[in-house]
Structure formats: structure tokens, C-alpha cells
Amino acid sequence: MSYFAQVQNGIVQQVLSVEQDVINSGIFGNPAEWIQTSYNTRGGIHYGPDGKPDGGVALRANFAGIGYVYDVTNDVFYNPNRPLDMNGLVCNSWTMGPSTWIWQPPTPQPKPTKIGYYAWNEATQQWVLVDWPVTQ
Secondary structure, X not given: OEEEEEEEOOEEEEEEEEOHHHHXXXXXXXXXXXXXXXXXXXXXXXXXXXXXXXXXXOOOOOXXXXXXXXXXXXXXXXXXXXXXOOOOOEOOOOEEOOOOOOEEOOOOOOOOOXXXXXXXXXXXXXXXXXXXXXXX
16 A cells, blocks of 8 residues: 545645555546655655664655645655644744754754753753653
8 A cells, every 4th residue: 555645735635545546546536636655754764664764765755644735846745833842832943954844943952861851942942851751
């Protein structure tokens, strides 16, 4: 099976797992609206079943999602919504990665530590160390 995204006016309406001949049949509408997407592609990298890069073809930068943009000029899918920070604020300081088509912070996220992980604070434009959740 392959995955196809129905794109209308540059926006993904739905994603289906079907064969190319089913798309070509027109049963799901105009075949020209359907663009193949790869479930294993994220950030311009193709991943194998183990979740590690496998050197496969990274089709259209990212797996399409409903509401994603299909940029016909660059032949890529991307999420148009900027991420939210640790306080629920839109990360307006983040920019679209030119090769990954994923939103990137102004500074790289530090690696997690034994005591916690780092979350972005848009108001201060900094990564903040957050304690790991306590489990019972």
C-alpha cells in the first residue's frame, strides 16, 4: 500500500492508504488532487521500521497530515502551524527549516539530563530545564 494526500488549494484534506490504481480510478475524486506521501519520511529523512534513518528516499520532506500545506514549487508537505511553547504561547521566533520543512527554534534544544528535559519559553526566548514527571 501507498499513502496519498488529497490536496485542494494547497491544503491537505485527507490522507488515505491505497494503491495507485485506486486513486487513478477516480473513486475518491479527481486523481490530479492526490499526491503520494511517505509514512516513513520526516524532516527530509526516510526512517526504517526501527525508527532510525535507513537511507531510503525521503518523499516530499514530511508525511502529509490533514491541514498541512503542499508547496508545489518545492514539492514538499509541511505543517503550517508554529509549535506552542511550555506556556501555550505560539513560538513566533521559530522559523521553517529550509531542508527539513519543520519548525526550528532560534537555538538548538539542549539534550535531556538525569534531572529533566528542556522546554522552550517564548517570552524569554530560552530553553528552560523542567523536572522529569514523578511516577508513582
